[in-house]
Amino acid sequence: MTTRPLRFGLIGTGRIGQVHARSIAADPDTTLSWVCDPFIAGAEAVSERFGGAVTDDASEVFASGDVDAVLIASPTATHVDLIAAAIEAGIPALCEKPIDLDISRVDSLLPLVRSSGVPVALGFNRRFDPAFASVQSRVAAGEIGALEQLTIVSRDPAAPPAAYVAVSGGIFRDMTIHDLDMARFFLPEIVEVTAVGSALFDDGAREHGDFDSAVTTLRASSGATVTIINSRHSAVGYDQRLEAFGAEGSLQVANAPTSLVSLSTATVVEGKPPYQNFFLERYAEAYAAELRAFVRLVRGESSTSPTFEDGRAALILADAAQRSAEERVSVAVDLG
Structure with missing residues (x-):
């Protein structure tokens, strides 16, 4: 793994997404490479403050080739699919809690998480x-x-x-x-x-x-x-x-x-x-x-x-x- 600052893709620019954008921008070991939100105005506002290319399509982040990790701060219902997409792309993911509101969806993703070798972390910041x-x-x-x-x-x-x-x-x-x-x-x-x-x-x-x-x-x-x-x-x-x-x-x-x-x-x-x-x-x-x-x-x-x-x-x-x-x-x- 490179020793240069890690390039992050941020998915979700609501209140908690903005918290994470600020943390990424403030840490000398990380940089904001992509900012994604279906509400493009939110992504643009975060990009103007903290940098990063803007998109309303998360698949563009995963396919870009210039992110080392993604931070998932989008609505809960999107978490399982985005974690799966990150794993398929071989990109480590830090996801906000909860993984989902339905334990069966969480369990359906568990084998992929365990077998992939791609780091997946949960945002229990406390x-x-x-x-x-x-x-x-x-x-x-x-x-x-x-x-x-x-x-x-x-x-x-x-x-x-x-x-x-x-x-x-x-x-x-x-x-x-x-x-x-x-x-x-x-x-x-x-x-x-x-x-x-x-x-x-x-x-x-x-x-x-x-x-x-x-x-x-x-x-x-x-x-x-x-x-x-x-x-x-x-x-x-x-x-x-x-x-x-x-x-x-x-x-x-x-x-x-x-x-x-x-x-x-x-x-x-x-x-x-x-x-x-x-x-x-x-x-x-x-x-x-x-x-x-x-x-x-x-x-x-x-x-x-x-x-x-x-x-x-x-x-x-x-x-x-x-x-x-x-x-x-x-x-x-x-x-x-």
Whole structure:
């Protein structure tokens, strides 16, 4: 593999595509060679900011001969076909989560992924957050003894538009799936899922039969448990916390503040501003680190990029959580 900067084709120029375009342009080891979106105006706008030839046809990217990797940030329904096209072209792919909303489509692609030898990675960027990654490595090193309980809190600042909820696959496949992957980052062998959900405040969730609040409990093969607390709104900002509890201690990740300044007066002590209010702020470093890990994977170096199998496992857990919440049962899972 060449040591020059890797040439990327970006497919999809919505909000998350623009995040990835910025990361590719900022990294000295990557360059944006192609920008693709059926809505050509979006591709043109990204190209004007970050470079790259423009097309509305992904097949042109795969056939161009001047891309070393593709980053798939298009709508979920397109992911399976685009991953397959990348593999057929022999081009490594980093794909945003989820792989698909239908596990049967994911499973139909699995043999090709496994047999091709073409690197395919999934965009679970939170594994690369410096704080979460530090806790995981310290747990793995035995600093707090055997992990017994993992608690993950993830609350968005505000509910998404109803039109988004309609095509998202629901809270478990859209939002909780990040936390399900984080759970497996610590405890890969999950064997049981129990979830409860409510529609407490969001009309879009009610309209489309979804939940805006959920609590999911996972049981690992070791007996350790994971509790995931989700909400589609949070008055205090983007609420992203984690605690790992073990036999010899615990490790915590607090929320990221917008300021390190606090106020103390006769009426308030250590008054602070709200937390960061958007995932782009909270996980900016994680997106950059995710890209660097994928570059190492493409170059054949040691890499911690989440795999296609990781994406499949997260979707299996999300499907189990959906079933558990709907049927009010615990669901045994086999991630093999």
